[in-house]
Amino acid sequence: MSNPVSDLVLGFQGLVADVPDLVQPLIVALAGAVPFIEGEGAAAIGIIGGIPPVVAALAGAVGNLLCVAVVVLVTSRVRTAVTTRRGGGVQPVSARREKFEKAYHRYGTPGVSLLGPLLLPTQFTAAALTSTGVPPLRVLAWQAAAIALWTTVITVLALGLIRFAA
Template sequence: MSTTEPGLISGFQDLVAQVPDLLQPVIVALAGAVPFVEGEGGAAIGIIGGLPPVVAAVSAAIGNFLCVLVVVLVSSRVRTAVTSRVGRRGDADAPSDAPSPRREKFQRAYHRYGTPGVSLLGPLLLPTQFTAAALVGTGVPARRVLQWQGLAIVLWTTAVTLIITGVIRFVA
């Protein structure tokens, strides 16, 4: 899980504590949709804000996944539009710029670990939204990206939820 602005997290925690109980999972889902906060951070915010761990985890994971879904659908449409335009113009008009160092690094990771590995290990380095867009941009089918990103979101959110819950029980 990446770090983010401390004020953002405390702001979400304060908001969770101040809104009616029925809206608290919605706030956690919104937090889960934020890049770098993600499902893991959203679950932690919800748990620390007073939600039951399962409710916090499910809400945060749903928020994270819905955001990734939107990113994948938009990225897929953009890729289709760009590739069909380049195909109509012919290869002579296709961009020939060398890939950026970041793109090369992503390509190496993708060739080494594939979609499952990049999806499952990606949250250690990048938000799931960025990883999903990069996967779709390289031509991985949207359905496959969503399956692996969904699994990664569930696994990472569950792991962090269990850790946070264990730490709170240990400290309390």
């Protein structure tokens, strides 16, 4: 049985190999916008595809951040519309939402943003933060930091593995 994420990764790797060099970073950026692949996975796809590591990392991170920015802006507008319509009233809280809010109160926006990619895609974390009322610019700033951190870490590890295997 195939895994949809690994199928996507293989598809992006094949696409990177099949397009002209100038287009390859755009494919990596597109891969970075996909949840569960993200900037770090996209950077690894680009490096394996022969793109210079810095270019692959930047392309993956930019693709991931652009997608997260769209999610934050849409979630912020939806939250504003819902709270305006309800008059800011109290909403029932699901078990999943309660768990997220507990983590948020314990770690704050920085902690949830930086540790979130270990459990969830940045798009999901950004939407959850924004929907709880964290200002969109604060969410974007911390998500950008998380994307830069994790993309850099995975890029360095991928380079180390490639050099070790060579």
